[in-house]
Amino acid sequence: MAAVVAATPRAGTGSALRGSVGYLTRRLAVALVTVVVAVSANFLLFRAVPGDAASMVKVPGLSAAERMQIRADFGLDQPVGSQYLHYLGQLAHGNLGISFENRKPVTANLWQAVANTMPMVLLGTVFALVAGMATGLIAAWRRGTVLDAGGLGAALAFYAMPAQWLGLMLILLAAGHLPSGGISDVFLTDADWWARTADHLRHLLLPALTFGLASYGQYAVIIRTSMLETLGEDYVLTARAKGFSNWSVVRRHALPNAMLPITTLIAMSLGLLVSGAILIETVFSWPGVGLAVYDAVKARDYPMLEGAFLLLTVSVILCNLLADLVYLRLDPRIRSA
Amino acid sequence: MPPPSSLNAAKVARRWLTWLRQNPAALIGGALLTAFAVLALFGPLLTPFGIDQRVGPVYGAPSPAHPLGLDDSGVDMLSLLIAGTRISMLVGFAASMVSVLVGGFVGVTAGYVGGWVDTALMRITDYFIVIPALPLMIVVATVWAPSVVHMVLIIALLLWTSTARLIRAQVLALKERVSVRRARAIGAGHARIVLRHIVPDIVGLLVATTVLAVSVAVFFEAALSFLGLGDPATVSWGRLIQIAFERTAISSGAWWAIIPPGLCIALVVLGSSLLGTAIQHAANPKAGIAHVSSRTFRIRPVPEASRD
Numbered sequence: 001m002a003a004v005v006a007a008t009p010r011a012g013t014g015s016a017l018r019g020s021v022g023y024l025t026r027r028l029a030v031a032l033v034t035v036v037v038a039v040s041a042n043f044l045l046f047r048a049v050p051g052d053a054a055s056m057v058k059v060p061g062l063s064a065a066e067r068m069q070i071r072a073d074f075g076l077d078q079p080v081g082s083q084y085l086h087y088l089g090q091l092a093h094g095n096l097g098i099s100f101e102n103r104k105p106v107t108a109n110l111w112q113a114v115a116n117t118m119p120m121v122l123l124g125t126v127f128a129l130v131a132g133m134a135t136g137l138i139a140a141w142r143r144g145t146v147l148d149a150g151g152l153g154a155a156l157a158f159y160a161m162p163a164q165w166l167g168l169m170l171i172l173l174a175a176g177h178l179p180s181g182g183i184s185d186v187f188l189t190d191a192d193w194w195a196r197t198a199d200h201l202r203h204l205l206l207p208a209l210t211f212g213l214a215s216y217g218q219y220a221v222i223i224r225t226s227m228l229e230t231l232g233e234d235y236v237l238t239a240r241a242k243g244f245s246n247w248s249v250v251r252r253h254a255l256p257n258a259m260l261p262i263t264t265l266i267a268m269s270l271g272l273l274v275s276g277a278i279l280i281e282t283v284f285s286w287p288g289v290g291l292a293v294y295d296a297v298k299a300r301d302y303p304m305l306e307g308a309f310l311l312l313t314v315s316v317i318l319c320n321l322l323a324d325l326v327y328l329r330l331d332p333r334i335r336s337a
Numbered sequence: 338m339p340p341p342s343s344l345n346a347a348k349v350a351r352r353w354l355t356w357l358r359q360n361p362a363a364l365i366g367g368a369l370l371t372a373f374a375v376l377a378l379f380g381p382l383l384t385p386f387g388i389d390q391r392v393g394p395v396y397g398a399p400s401p402a403h404p405l406g407l408d409d410s411g412v413d414m415l416s417l418l419i420a421g422t423r424i425s426m427l428v429g430f431a432a433s434m435v436s437v438l439v440g441g442f443v444g445v446t447a448g449y450v451g452g453w454v455d456t457a458l459m460r461i462t463d464y465f466i467v468i469p470a471l472p473l474m475i476v477v478a479t480v481w482a483p484s485v486v487h488m489v490l491i492i493a494l495l496l497w498t499s500t501a502r503l504i505r506a507q508v509l510a511l512k513e514r515v516s517v518r519r520a521r522a523i524g525a526g527h528a529r530i531v532l533r534h535i536v537p538d539i540v541g542l543l544v545a546t547t548v549l550a551v552s553v554a555v556f557f558e559a560a561l562s563f564l565g566l567g568d569p570a571t572v573s574w575g576r577l578i579q580i581a582f583e584r585t586a587i588s589s590g591a592w593w594a595i596i597p598p599g600l601c602i603a604l605v606v607l608g609s610s611l612l613g614t615a616i617q618h619a620a621n622p623k624a625g626i627a628h629v630s631s632r633t634f635r636i637r638p639v640p641e642a643s644r645d
Contacts (some may be wrong), residue, residue, distance in 0.1 A: 165599030
């Protein structure tokens with residue numbers, strides 16, 4: 001029906017608006033259902049584990065009756081359905097439970113971790129985007145030359161290296177020059193703000209560089225492919241025929257269109273970035289969300305693991321939604337679809 | 338349609354060989370994958386020492402007898418590396434095959450049947466695509482007993498989505514082909530149409546995705562093992578990196594315990610990316626034309642396959 005409306009000439013703006021609202025509603029619905037699916041999977045998976053929270057209480061000489069009392073206190077004697085409803089209710093209030101490991105609320109632990117992860121991931125992404133854009137554009141521009149082969153080869157090589165291994169290699173290379181782990185020097189006690197910031201940056205450099213190197217390769221390949229596909233379009237040929245210079249064709253006709261798939265693909269690769277962050281933070285003992293996941297796995301700290309998984313899923317979904325918005329802004333064709 | 342014969346097979350093989358010769362990237366990728374597959378199959382015959390046999394000092398340096406040195410308990414690294422090849426390649430290939438089978442089935446069903454089946458299957462695919470892969474794998478692996486089979490299933494669980502999408506799009510286009518409509522008009526059943534007219538045309542794409550999926554699977558195997566979620570009784574490249582990391586190979590300066598397994602992973606990932614991308618390009622030649630390049634400007638002929 002919408003397509004019929006869009007086809008009539010006068011209905012231009014109205015149908016475009018309706019189109020984008022419909023598009024956004026669909027996207028929002030998918031995002032919401034995904035969150036619900038993730039939350040339910042989270043709940044069910046951890047109920048499938050042998051033993052429950054009560055069996056984690058290890059007190060010598062605990063009687064069966066006392067254990068039953070603990071189970072009742074945790075609400076574990078309730079049917080699964082009402083436990084699930086209770087879980088959803090607590091989630092809605094922002095309660096992710098208490099960490100088995102340090103007995104603090106999971107949310108408090110995660111906030112601290114997010115605050116640590118953010119600078120590392122952002123700096124790393126800036127590295128990756130700059131290197132990826134430069135490599136991809138130059139490779140597409142100088143298609144079939146040594147520059148193309150070399151740039152693409154290097155990008156592929158870094159893409160092929162496991163992030164954790166790349167981090168260890170950088171530690172080997174920078175041994176003695178840069179700190180190999182942690183977020184700050186614990187012996188740096190009575191330093192001023194400048195010294196502390198400098199120390200922090202020195203610790204930040206290697207993880208962020210690893211992050212950048214491990215993820216720039218895929219950007220380079222995506223940007224090169226997208227650019228090449230755009231360069232094959234008829235309108236590029238037309239622009240060429242009009243006599244525009246090469247540079248002007250690329251900048252004004254090809255690049256804006258080539259950026260379209262790149263925005264979505266960057267958002268789609270966020271899941272991979274999250275994976276990278278887990279491995280890299282583990283290697284560098286960077287106390288962020290990734291290390292929280294690793295520590296939770298090691299200690300079988302289920303509430304922390306559940307919370308971190310939920311946080312990562314929701315943030316990836318939000319970023320995808322954001323990419324959809326950007327896409328809607330960039331590509332007018334979707335609005336009338 | 339002529340029945341497939343040995344003559345046909347020979348022709349296909351010859352065409353593949355010509356294609357390999359014209360695509361150096363595919364040749365390199367294919368060679369790398371074949372080499373590691375052979376090593377995985379026949380490696381145990383080649384291992385010079387047992388993988389639980391102490392042959393020298395802790396983190397002994399590389400020597401003529403032990404070209405890759407010794408690990409943290411004095412075991413020959415080369416033997417460990419060869420033993421690890423088997424598990425890493427097994428997980429990589431098995432997971433990618435399971436994922437492509439599932440993804441291919443979902444994609445063909447969704448694309449061919451259409452309607453609410455398509456909608457339902459694609460919604461499920463959408464949810465799986467959005468959920469970040471490694472965290473979900475970690476969660477599942479944490480609650481499931483560690484074993485090689487579980488590892489394969491966990492990785493395949495998240496790898497099938499892109500195949501399903503890709504195949505569905507292809508099937509949607511193929512379904513409207515004149516040849517398929519003709520076949521339907523003369524009374525071909527669904528099974529016959531799918532098996533004889535649609536599947537043969539997506540085989541190239543399926544092979545490409547399988548090969549590409551190997552790289553992702555090997556990657557994830559390394560990641561999960563590195564986080565300590567692999568089968569502790571087996572040796573894989575990911576586990577070798579984990580052991581070296583946890584038992585301070587870096588601070589001991591034992592680079593030989595850590596560089597080779599990572600290099601092997603990088604080579605397999607590189608090989609399968611090169612070969613997979615080349616096959617994908619052969620199946621979709623549109624990406625091969627450019628109207629602008631830095632020096633020369635000429636219109637290249639449109640490849641035959643993209644004209645129909």
